[in-house]
Amino acid sequence: xxxxxxxxxxxxxxxxxxxxxxxxxxxxxxxxxxxxxxxxxxxxxxxxxxxxxxxxxxxxxxxxxxxxxxxxxxxxxxxxxxxxxxxxxxxxxxxxxxxxxxxxxxxxxxxxxxxxxxxxxxxxxxxxxxxxxxxxxxxxxxxxxxxxxxxxxxxxxxxxxxxxxxxxxxxxxxxxxxxxxxxxxxxxxxxxxxxxxxxxxxxxxxxxxxxxxxxxxxxxxxxxxxxxxxxxxxxxxxxxxxxxxxxxxxxxxxxxxxxxxxxxxxxxxxxxxxxxxx
Amino acid sequence: xxxxxxxxxxxxxxxxxxxxxxxxxxxxxxxxxxxxxxxxxxxxxxxxxxxxxxxxxxxxxxxxxxxxxxxxxxxxxxxxxxxxxxxxxxxxxxxxxxxxxxxxxxxxxxxxxxxxxxxxxxxxxxxxxxxxxxxxxxxxxxxxxxxxxxxxxxxxxxxxxxxxxxxxxxxxxxxxxxxxxxxxxxxxxxxxxxxxxxxxxxxxxxxxxxxxxxxxxxxxxxxxxxxxxxxxxxxxxxxxxxxxxxxxxxxxxxxxxxxxxxxxxxxxxxxxxxxxxxxxxxxxxxxxxxxxxxxxxxxxxxxxxxxxxxxxxxxxxxxxxxxxxxxxxxxx
Numbered sequence: 001x002x003x004x005x006x007x008x009x010x011x012x013x014x015x016x017x018x019x020x021x022x023x024x025x026x027x028x029x030x031x032x033x034x035x036x037x038x039x040x041x042x043x044x045x046x047x048x049x050x051x052x053x054x055x056x057x058x059x060x061x062x063x064x065x066x067x068x069x070x071x072x073x074x075x076x077x078x079x080x081x082x083x084x085x086x087x088x089x090x091x092x093x094x095x096x097x098x099x100x101x102x103x104x105x106x107x108x109x110x111x112x113x114x115x116x117x118x119x120x121x122x123x124x125x126x127x128x129x130x131x132x133x134x135x136x137x138x139x140x141x142x143x144x145x146x147x148x149x150x151x152x153x154x155x156x157x158x159x160x161x162x163x164x165x166x167x168x169x170x171x172x173x174x175x176x177x178x179x180x181x182x183x184x185x186x187x188x189x190x191x192x193x194x195x196x197x198x199x200x201x202x203x204x205x206x207x208x209x210x211x212x213x214x215x216x217x218x219x220x221x222x223x224x225x226x227x228x229x230x231x232x233x234x235x236x237x238x239x240x241x242x243x244x245x246x247x248x249x250x251x252x253x254x255x256x257x258x259x260x261x262x263x264x265x266x267x268x269x270x271x272x273x274x275x276x277x278x
Numbered sequence: 279x280x281x282x283x284x285x286x287x288x289x290x291x292x293x294x295x296x297x298x299x300x301x302x303x304x305x306x307x308x309x310x311x312x313x314x315x316x317x318x319x320x321x322x323x324x325x326x327x328x329x330x331x332x333x334x335x336x337x338x339x340x341x342x343x344x345x346x347x348x349x350x351x352x353x354x355x356x357x358x359x360x361x362x363x364x365x366x367x368x369x370x371x372x373x374x375x376x377x378x379x380x381x382x383x384x385x386x387x388x389x390x391x392x393x394x395x396x397x398x399x400x401x402x403x404x405x406x407x408x409x410x411x412x413x414x415x416x417x418x419x420x421x422x423x424x425x426x427x428x429x430x431x432x433x434x435x436x437x438x439x440x441x442x443x444x445x446x447x448x449x450x451x452x453x454x455x456x457x458x459x460x461x462x463x464x465x466x467x468x469x470x471x472x473x474x475x476x477x478x479x480x481x482x483x484x485x486x487x488x489x490x491x492x493x494x495x496x497x498x499x500x501x502x503x504x505x506x507x508x509x510x511x512x513x514x515x516x517x518x519x520x521x522x523x524x525x526x527x528x529x530x531x532x533x534x535x536x537x538x539x540x541x542x543x544x545x546x547x548x549x550x551x552x553x554x555x556x557x558x559x560x561x562x563x564x565x566x567x568x569x570x571x572x573x574x575x576x577x578x579x580x581x582x583x584x585x586x587x588x589x590x591x592x593x594x595x596x597x598x599x600x601x602x603x604x605x606x607x608x609x610x
Contacts, residue, residue: 055445059468063418066411070592073424075585079569080577091586095594097403119467120407221432229428237423238435244418246443 001025002255005239006033015042023047023262025255028242029054029109031272032164032191046272047258050108052250053242057161058112060241061189064213065101065117065157068185068235069094094156094183094210097121102155104148104171105162105190106132113159114140127151152179157187164191172196177203185211189241192218201227204234215241290335290346290356290366339365348373350603353587354381354568363390375599376590377401380512380539397602399456404595406460408588409507409537412561413449416533416583417442417505442504442531442558445469450503452496452519453510453538454480461507462488475499500527505535512539520544525551533559537589540566549575552582563589 001010001018004027008014015021021044026034029050036046067073070093078091101117103110106128114124124142126132131144145151152158158180162168172186173196180186186209188195197218203209211233220239228234242251254270261268335342343365349358352375356362363369371393374382379396387394415421418441426432426439449465451458454476462472472490474480479492493499496519500506506528510516520534521544528534534557536543545566551557559581568587576582590599 055469056443059414059444060418062410062468063414063420066407067415067420070408070411070588072411072415072583072585073421075588076421076583079584079586091588091591092596093588093592095404095592096407098594116467119464120410121403217427221427221435224430224432235420235424236427237420238427238438240418240423240438240441243438244441244443246446248440 002027002259003034004028010034010039012038015039015044023259023268025259025262026272027251027255030163030191036272040273045262045268047255047262047268047270048272049251049254049258050270052254053247054108054112056244056247057109057189057241058116060215060237061109061113061159061161061187062116064187064189064215064235064237065159065185066096068187068211068213069096069157073235074232094185096157099123099156100125100154102127102145102151102158103142104128104151104158104160105168106142107161107163109189110159110161111136111140113161114142122157125151125154148176149179152176153181155184156181157185159187160190160194162190162194164193169193170196172200174199174202177208180209182207183210185209185213187213189215192216192220197226197228201231204231211235215239290342290349290369344368347371351375351382358382358387360386363387363392371395373603375603378511378539395603397599400598400602401590401595402456402460404592405457405509405537405589406464408563408585409457409461409509409535410464412535412537412563412583412585413505413507413533414444416535416559416561417444421583442533444505447471447504448473448502450474450493450499450506451490452476452499452506452508453516454490455509455511457537458507458509459484459488461509462490470505473499473502496524497527500524501529503532504529505533507535508538508542510538510542512541517541518544520548522547522550525556528557530555530557532557533561536560536562536564538564540564540568545576549579552579559583563587 001021001024003010003024010024023045024034024039026046026048029048031046031048034046039046071091075091078088097120100123103113103124103126106114106126110126114126117124118141124140125145126142127145127148132142137144160172162171171194177199186200200212204212213235215237216239217228217236222229228236242248258268258270344367346366347368348371349356349366349369350373351358358372369392372382372387374394374396377396377398379394382394384394419439422439426435446469448471451461451472451474454462454474458474462474465472466488472488473493474490475493475496480490485492508520510519519542525547534548548560552560561583563585564587565576565584570577576584590596
């Protein structure tokens with residue numbers, strides 16, 4: 001069975017109709033929508049496609065960071081109204097080059113974000129359950145922050161690139177947002193549930209942080225009338241992290257390879273055996 | 279040139295945003311400037327420690343004109359034309375904020391015995407950042423995505439906009455000066471294959487540092503690139519550099535990004551190319567004129583992003599420009 005973006009819902013009622021099922025082959029890296037222990041407990045393997053979309057997702061992280069910092073969406077609207085003789089003060093953006101980037105979650109995607117930001121001469125900090133090797137840190141130009149608070153205090157841009165798990169749910173809440181700089185931007189490309197949305201709304205409204213750029217929300221899409229939709233300082237995209245033709249092709253290819261290996265009892269390349277985290 | 283730096287030295291400016299937030303506090307304490315604004319003053323926050331006194335020059339040009347020794351130009355304003363310069367007999371320097379000075383008639387201004395200065399280098403990074411922002415914004419359809427996500431009618435996300443891959447794509451940089459080179463440095467991190475075309479070739483060391491390959495012929499660059507970024511100065515040679523011929527050499531899946539000057543591109547040819555699908559999309563921080571007339575066809579095309587010349591528009595870079603502006607003045 002191939003799954004993508006939570007469809008179909010793999011629950012006991014569906015599995016009970018598929019006695020010959022050998023594998024649930026998921027498109028994408030995140031498997032938080034699948035009850036992996038339950039499915040594997042039924043003797044069915046679960047696979048994912050971690051490498052297929054990591055470059056595309058890292059590109060979107062950089063896009064959101066730049067677009068928010070330089071107020072691209074607002075600027076585009078201003079250009080369409082050609083009566084403006086002088087650029088409004090509110091279009092003035094914040095500098096990306098030379099700023100400090102804090103990456104939370106230094107898995108494959110987080111590391112690619114570090115690689116991309118190096119070219120912008122950014123100071124790169126990262127926080128992860130485990131520290132990367134010295135060589136990896138040197139190549140990525142990244143410095144480990146054992147304390148999340150330390151990263152939050154020092155960063156101009158905070159990018160969240162963790163997987164969703166019990167210990168990352170609500171990771172960024174009132175407390176964490178209050179540790180951030182007032183001029184800082186929060187970028188989330190992981191899952192909406194990693195960020196407490198109510199806390200985020202309050203932080204933005206009060207100026208505790210400058211702006212937020214979210215490729216993911218919870219729910220998706222946000223209900224109309226949600227306060228995040230009304231804030232000028234928020235940029236939201238509809239989970240486009242893996243949305244390029246090239247990424248989808250790679251993902252599809254990997255889904256097929258995973259499934260074929262599972263049904264022919266060969267070693268499965270991307271088996272998810274337990275909770276998969278960065 | 280001996281610029282009078284005494285406390286009563288006068289400077290002429292156009293009332294524009296940077297002044298309202300710096301309030302002259304960035305200038306050295308030792309100087310005391312009097313400023314005549316060339317247009318009507320809009321309300322500006324008066325800083326408690328501001329040492330500048332602002333007057334409306336146009337209300338009484340005869341009174342203030344002969345006192346003005348330096349003119350600051352920001353966002354092409356005020357226009358340094360005969361009609362203004364003839365009322366500034368003591369003018370010694372036209373100090374431009376920004377690196378491009380194609381809007382100034384330098385031979386004419388020089389013939390009056392007036393120097394022209396600009397602010398090179400300080401704008402390079404912010405401009406390179408905007409080139410990358412526009413490239414990514416166009417490729418990954420951020421505007422469309424944001425509209426879908428925030429549209430009052432959106433209840434389900436049925437179809438997300440599919441974008442073009444940036445990682446691993448081929449980038450062609452036309453104009454490998456300081457800004458072009460910084461664009462190359464930034465795109466290297468995206469594993470892009472980088473081609474460049476320039477009047478002169480960069481050193482082997484420079485090329486290797488960013489992994490860029492030289493294309494002596496612009497045609498070769500245009501044929502191979504997924505993204506073409508224009509980062510040239512506007513000169514007689516670069517005016518209309520990209521016209522129908524060049525656009526027809528580009529890939530139908532390619533994106534054109536322009537951060538140089540609007541006149542580098544023949545806009546009518548660009549409109550035709552975008553409408554016919556000859557190229558996929560364009561992202562322009564510069565047009566001609568700026569802003570475009572309301573009914574201009576570029577404004578109506580779904581595959582065009584236009585920003586109102588925001589290449590240097592950050593707090594940090596604006597401050598750097600003003601300090602450099604002032605320093606160039608002080609060195610005269």
